[in-house]
Amino acid sequence: DTGVSQNPRHKITKRGQNVTFRCDPISEHNRLYWYRQTLGQGPEFLTYFQNEAQLEKSRLLSDRFSAERPKGSFSTLEIQRTEQGDSAMYLCASSFLSGNTIYFGEGSWLTVV
């Protein structure tokens, strides 16, 4: 399977704990995106990388959210001191630099209890 891969698929954590999600994009895709989706809403853009450079991060929801793509391949999204409002599906997507179509992974469900 050469699609966008995300793990873990499901994570249940206690409020106040830190969580990290990993995304492996489609190989050779230069751009990698993180979105969040809550129930009944469309995906909401969080941040994106072009190779290893994070070109937009102003949409990250708070300073508790951070993302990295250290070698321009896989990426991690970390949420520190989780809150119940962080419960959502976190989606990773990737695309070519010159491509208009963005391909999504299966998503990582976060439940904060």
Next chain:
Amino acid sequence: DQQVKQNSPSLSVQEGRISILNCDYTNSMFDYFLWYKKYPAEGPTFLISISSIKDKNEDGRFTVFLNKSAKHLSLHIVPSQPGDSAVYFCAATDNNAGNMLTFGGGTRLMVKP
């Protein structure tokens, strides 16, 4: 400020008939539009897209129409099949903005056998 809106939260159609899903946008800088299909607990799957230089794009049973003056696009599915039952999201992007997608809230399509 919702820049992309899908005003119908749900649509029910008989198998074999046409499904028409609508989407409106407000940002005149958007120049590329996409439709995604989403099953529960999965990531969005790309369906079809259209550039602002076109007014129609067809791919098998799926056709997207774009009316730039009205800032409106629609997705036609003909003939509808029970397997088409899912949530459909329209998304828009400004190619100068790094392919960051702005999504509508989604329309749940139910195709009845």
